[in-house]
Amino acid sequence: MSPKVFRTSIRVAWVDTDAVGVVHFSNYLRYFERAEEEFYRHLGFTFDDAAIQDYWFPRVEVSCQYKKPARFNDLLEVELTIDELKEKSVRYGFKIARKGSQTLIAEGHVTVVSAKRQTGKAAPLPPEFVDKLRLHCS
Amino acid sequence: MSPKVFRTSIRVAWVDTDAVGVVHFSNYLRYFERAEEEFYRHLGFTFDDAAIQDYWFPRVEVSCQYKKPARFNDLLEVELTIDELKEKSVRYGFKIARKGSQTLIAEGHVTVVSAKRQTGKAAPLPPEFVDKLRLHCS
Amino acid sequence: MSPKVFRTSIRVAWVDTDAVGVVHFSNYLRYFERAEEEFYRHLGFTFDDAAIQDYWFPRVEVSCQYKKPARFNDLLEVELTIDELKEKSVRYGFKIARKGSQTLIAEGHVTVVSAKRQTGKAAPLPPEFVDKLRLHCS
Amino acid sequence: MSPKVFRTSIRVAWVDTDAVGVVHFSNYLRYFERAEEEFYRHLGFTFDDAAIQDYWFPRVEVSCQYKKPARFNDLLEVELTIDELKEKSVRYGFKIARKGSQTLIAEGHVTVVSAKRQTGKAAPLPPEFVDKLRLHCS
Secondary structure (H helix, E strand, O other): OOOOOEEEEEEEOOOHHHHOEEEEEHHHHHHHHHHHHHHHHHHHOOOHHHHHOOOOOOOOEEEEOOOOOOOOOOEEEEEEEEEOOOOOOEEEEEEEEEEEOOOEEEEEEEEEEEEOOOOEOOOOHHHHHHHHHHHHHO | OOOOOOOEEEEEEEEHEEEOOOOOOOHHHHHHHHHHHHHHHHHHOOOOHHHHOOEEEOEEEEEEEEEEOOOOOOOOEEEEEEEEEEEOOEEEEEEEEEHHHHHOEEEEEEEEOOOOOOOEEEEOOOHHHHHHHHHHHH | OOOOOEEEEOOOOOOOEEOOOOOOOOHHHHHHHHHHHHHHHOOOOOOOOHHHHOOOOEEEEEEEEEEEOOOOEEEEEEEEEEEEEEEEEEEEEEEEEOOOOOOOOEEEEEEEEOOOOOOOOOOOOHHHHHHHOOOOOO | OOOOOEEEEEEEEEHHHOOOOOOOOHHHHHHHHHHHHHHHHHHOOOEEEEEEEEHEOEEEEEEEEEOOOOOOOOOEEEEEEHHHHHHHHEEEEEEEEEEOOHHHEEEEEEEEEEEOOOOEEEEEOOHHHHHHHHHHHO
């Protein structure tokens, strides 16, 4: 699978900082998720689509390594890659740097599984979802 | 209605602070809500009760005045009073001080309406809820 | 003072929602603040400027009225107006609607005071800040 | 090092949930941190001590695996263990379950380094801190 990269920008808000003046470590996972949401919009998902609304995409595993602090007002660039696409799950990789800089601030990954909303049980990723992810990879 | 007071303690977490080293102003509303949740537990609500689960209790109005900053590790005491009880709404008043201190950190109010979850339309507060609120007031 | 309006867009993130599927009421205050931050950038503030860094701009009062729920993925437009500009404080008004819609989702205000960061005491707003706010109003 | 366990309880607040009705995945890291803060209080740290205030304890790595969803009003128990204590860092392990249940909801780890607040550079953990951590382990 080609390491095709999706990029989106996030501005650090005041509320994201903590008493040492840096972005709280939990917020990087929220930045990862915001990038994922932008990625789905980029792929053309509406989120209102009935076929999608039957599903729920819980996270089963995350990791994050923190390299440098980010601060209020920083303009960050989040890079998303599809690290692994399986029948019932997708694993995203994320890298965060200040926009225009190569210096890594944080990197991590998030594994998302596909589940039926009613039962909560794992189920194959919806085909139209897989098609769009595949199209992005190729 | 007697100004009977319900009190609960909240410890300021690191994540609640911002880059100036004080609790972010939005978090006081979350402290208000946590006190409200403790109050409902104190009244004996289970939240799992079917009769309650048909309802939704959106907030229609909030206000908050900030007097003094709170900081990481402060042990706060939140005071909740029922300021007004109407057929379809209840207005809570809140005061926050450091535990054991009279110096006000913040005070405000929150107006909660009763709505049916399915329609989203305002509906009389559930009778068992009103009974418990009344009992608290008397 | 003319009711000149500054507008910015905010996309509702998944993390902003609660178990009823709507944006948590505390997050509207965070949207207000994000609009304020965008407004300062629009006015040309760098936030790194030493003259500004001596200051701290705590909120002394907020209010919010909730009209309609916002949901995940909604694209909101936040309108900011300067409602009152005093020697040591500025009062902003905010209105939030879905972009392209006139239906109000929430509206409120936030009063910000100017204080010296070292002493925490109220102080006149920095002149360069007042100049820029005035320029926006005229 | 003995796997001595520190336990603390956390009640799931409404604001911690998302539109599927479960605790947002980023909040488990905040629960980990709250347990860590309670642990420091348990060890007798005041946080106001000058020797400690020279330091900053940024996180350099976190991971979390999500097993079962937690929901509003759940009373969770967080278990903290010291997995590794090094000269300049400490690695905590965390397990979260509903209080009184053995079924794991989430587990993870957080690696905290010791740094001087002024320089931001890594430095040996303060001796009084190490002493207390050691005492807990023995």
